[in-house]
Amino acid sequence: xxxxxxxxxxxxxxxxxxxxxxxxxxxxxxxxxxxxxxxxxxxxxxxxxxxxxxxxxxxxxxxxxxxxxxxxxxxxxxxxxxxxxxxxxxxxxxxxxxxxxxxxxxxxxxxxxxxxxxxxxxxxxxxxxxxxxxxxxxxxxxxxxxxxxxxxxxxxxxxxxxxxxxxxxxxxxxxxxxxxxxxxxxxxxxxxxxxxxxxxxxxxxxxxxxxxxxxxxxxxxxxxxxxxxxxxxxxxxxxxxxxxxxxxxxxxxxxxxxxxxxxxxxxxxxxxxxxxxxxxxxxxxxxxxxxxxxxxxxxxxxxxxxxxxxxxxxxxxxxxxxxxxxxxxxxxxxxxxxxxxxxxxxxxxxxxxxxxxxxxxxxxxxxxxxxxxxxxxxxxxxxxxxxxxxxxxxxxxxxxxxxxxxxxxxxxxxxxxxxxxxxxxxxxxxxxxxxxxxxxxxxxxxxxxxxxxxxxxxxxxxxxxxxxxxxxxxxxxxxxxxxxxxxxxxxxxxxxxxxxxxxxxxxxxxxxxxxxxxxxxxxxxxxxxxxxxxxxxxxxxxxxxxxxxxxxxxxxxxxxxxxxxxxxxxxxxxxxxxxxxxxxxxxxxxxxxxxxxxxxxxxxxxxxxxxxxxxxxxxxxxxxxxxxxxxxxxxxxxxx
RNA sequence: GCGGGCGUAGCUCAAUUGGAUAGAGCAUCUGACUACGGAUCAGAAGGUUGGAGGUUCGAGUCCUCCCGCCCGCGCCA
Numbered sequence: 001x002x003x004x005x006x007x008x009x010x011x012x013x014x015x016x017x018x019x020x021x022x023x024x025x026x027x028x029x030x031x032x033x034x035x036x037x038x039x040x041x042x043x044x045x046x047x048x049x050x051x052x053x054x055x056x057x058x059x060x061x062x063x064x065x066x067x068x069x070x071x072x073x074x075x076x077x078x079x080x081x082x083x084x085x086x087x088x089x090x091x092x093x094x095x096x097x098x099x100x101x102x103x104x105x106x107x108x109x110x111x112x113x114x115x116x117x118x119x120x121x122x123x124x125x126x127x128x129x130x131x132x133x134x135x136x137x138x139x140x141x142x143x144x145x146x147x148x149x150x151x152x153x154x155x156x157x158x159x160x161x162x163x164x165x166x167x168x169x170x171x172x173x174x175x176x177x178x179x180x181x182x183x184x185x186x187x188x189x190x191x192x193x194x195x196x197x198x199x200x201x202x203x204x205x206x207x208x209x210x211x212x213x214x215x216x217x218x219x220x221x222x223x224x225x226x227x228x229x230x231x232x233x234x235x236x237x238x239x240x241x242x243x244x245x246x247x248x249x250x251x252x253x254x255x256x257x258x259x260x261x262x263x264x265x266x267x268x269x270x271x272x273x274x275x276x277x278x279x280x281x282x283x284x285x286x287x288x289x290x291x292x293x294x295x296x297x298x299x300x301x302x303x304x305x306x307x308x309x310x311x312x313x314x315x316x317x318x319x320x321x322x323x324x325x326x327x328x329x330x331x332x333x334x335x336x337x338x339x340x341x342x343x344x345x346x347x348x349x350x351x352x353x354x355x356x357x358x359x360x361x362x363x364x365x366x367x368x369x370x371x372x373x374x375x376x377x378x379x380x381x382x383x384x385x386x387x388x389x390x391x392x393x394x395x396x397x398x399x400x401x402x403x404x405x406x407x408x409x410x411x412x413x414x415x416x417x418x419x420x421x422x423x424x425x426x427x428x429x430x431x432x433x434x435x436x437x438x439x440x441x442x443x444x445x446x447x448x449x450x451x452x453x454x455x456x457x458x459x460x461x462x463x464x465x466x467x468x469x470x471x472x473x474x475x476x477x478x479x480x481x482x483x484x485x486x487x488x489x490x491x492x493x494x495x496x497x498x499x500x501x502x503x504x505x506x507x508x509x510x511x512x513x514x515x516x517x518x519x520x521x522x523x524x525x526x527x528x529x530x531x532x533x534x535x536x537x538x539x540x541x542x543x544x545x546x547x548x549x550x551x552x553x554x555x556x557x558x559x560x561x562x563x564x565x566x567x568x569x570x571x572x573x574x575x576x577x578x579x580x581x582x583x584x585x586x587x588x589x590x591x592x593x594x595x596x597x598x599x600x601x602x603x604x605x606x607x608x609x610x611x612x613x614x615x616x617x618x619x620x621x622x623x624x625x626x627x628x629x630x631x632x633x634x635x636x637x638x639x640x
Numbered sequence: 641g642c643g644g645g646c647g648u649a650g651c652u653c654a655a656u657u658g659g660a661u662a663g664a665g666c667a668u669c670u671g672a673c674u675a676c677g678g679a680u681c682a683g684a685a686g687g688u689u690g691g692a693g694g695u696u697c698g699a700g701u702c703c704u705c706c707c708g709c710c711c712g713c714g715c716c717a
Binding site for chain 2 (some may be wrong): 053108149
């Protein structure tokens with residue numbers, strides 16, 4: 001039994017290096033140590049060289065931790081193995097020569113880079129995207145990214161924030177690396193709930209109580225809730241009464257309360273049938289729902305700086321014509337069985353105890369069916385080699401089931417027989433102070449438009465207070481950028497799968513590990529260049545672009561080592577679908593720059609060569625930070 | 641009940657997936673020369689990593705058992 005992996009294989013260690021990171025000393029040292037291991041212990045060739053950046057400066061810049069594991073494998077004391085490695089490894093002109101003194105503790109080998117090697121590597125990485133360049137053609141993939149996932153007749157609220165922001169960021173990172181990215185907004189635009197609103201709106205319109213031509217999203221939202229309410233009743237109570245034989249009188253009493261809900265539900269079901277048959281009268285109203293909802297949704301996405309456009313919409317309705325075919329495919333192949341009238345896919349053989357229901361007893365399809373049709377569309381029609389779903393972690397079981405069922409039925413195999421990787425990029429819930437999913441005090445969901453308004457207002461106030469001389473015209477754009485930095489960074493900076501507690505105050509705190517702090521670092525670099533151009537002229541600043549790096553000061557070296565990692569980090573984010581790693585990296589980079597800024601004068605450098613070298617270091621820092629922020633969907637500003 | 645996740649400084653989070661003395665931010669305290677933006681920097685203080693065992697050179701990380709919280713589990717989406 002060969003079950004295709006649901007997630008991409010983890011990067012292999014050893015001599016096969018992650019692509020696009022060739023200038024990271026980590027990669028180079030791995031290669032050198034891999035050679036050394038093969039030379040000193042031929043039987044262990046291919047063992048993980050286990051190179052890591054040292055956490056503590058007293059242990060050098062990098063360290064090799066391989067001796068301990070090797071020692072066990074070859075039956076020698078680790079320090080003896082380390083000594084053999086030190087003798088066998090040729091670090092060449094990359095690092096200071098390894099000696100007995102390089103060995104510490106149980107067998108750690110400490111490595112210190114040569115200053116000129118660091119400068120050389122940094123020069124090599126000083127490219128347009130600072131090492132995060134697009135992959136060669138042969139390594140590019142077609143990747144579908146599922147994001148946003150709004151529902152008709154509902155405002156976008158904080159529940160949609162994560163899918164939109166995380167999905168957009170993953171898409172941006174994949175695009176940067178040259179992958180063909182296809183965004184898909186799986187809009188909840190089909191099924192009974194939508195039929196319920198549609199039925200209600202048609203009734204109100206017929207009675208002259210609403211003007212379908214002037215509907216707003218608020219109207220739809222109101223109608224949605226009203227429709228939910230008029231269709232809901234104590235249906236379960238009736239079943240319980242019958243089951244426990246509580247008597248005809250009680251049953252009749254409960255039944256009487258259900259007359260309204262029953263009628264409303266019947267009307268909704270009838271409307272659903274007409275909708276599924278594309279009845280023009282129903283479709284016209286439904287289309288209004290789509291137009292009004294999507295206009296608002298796309299506007300919010302625009303404000304969130306998320307690239308979600310009309311052509312990315314592929315709602316549930318898109319698949320309505322495919323459902324019968326999909327269920328037939330499962331049924332005929334025997335992958336699904338009829339059980340108690342319903343069609344189910346059993347998944348015990350792949351370690352999932354819960355079966356997946358794809359057709360109800362009444363013949364109707366379920367959302368799992370739609371998701372299966374969507375998998376087929378994405379893989380077989382859009383050509384996805386990888387499909388990433390930025391969806392709430394509470395859907396984990398659902399996606400495990402859908403992916404497993406899709407694999408069984410071959411829906412995840414392309415026309416050429418290539419197996420696509422299906423991946424749930426699950427994220428945690430945004431909680432309120434009480435630890436339950438976040439709602440406002442009045443119990444409503446917090447609308448993203450309100451969040452954006454509030455954040456922008458607060459950012460504007462902060463900008464006005466801290467930079468009173470900023471032109472009013474520029475202030476608005478800056479306020480929007482700061483607000484966006486605050487909102488998006490908050491959502492992206494923690495590990496994806498973790499829940500977090502929503503707090504406007506924390507989100508809009510502009511100190512410490514926040515988006516605005518990163519913006520501030522970029523602004524300070526920009527400021528240096530403005531002043532440099534004033535004092536030394538554009539020619540001198542341009543000349544510094546190719547000046548030799550000089551990395552004598554500790555702060556310069558720390559910053560340089562940090563900048564070298566950028567490309568590797570971006571590749572890692574793409575592989576693991578984990579934007580928080582980019583956030584952490586950028587925060588460390590901004591910190592390294594701030595220390596450098598404090599300790600190493602640029603404009604007032606001791607000599608011209610140092611000034612030019614530092615200007616170039618600033619330029620590369622600027623490129624890394626603004627490139628990284630762009631990948632996070634945070635607009636970069638010159639002043640704030 | 642079964643399955644999954646989580647538990648780290650007062651608070652919010654890290655820890656390069658088994659590496660050396662568990663690190664940041666907020667809050668608290670102390671410093672920063674008229675050098676480039678103080679939304680900053682340097683430093684101090686703050687810990688029995690929920691608890692108990694185990695695996696090994698080495699455990700926040702892996703294994704077992706407890707405690708506590710969250711999520712999910714056939715006819716909703």
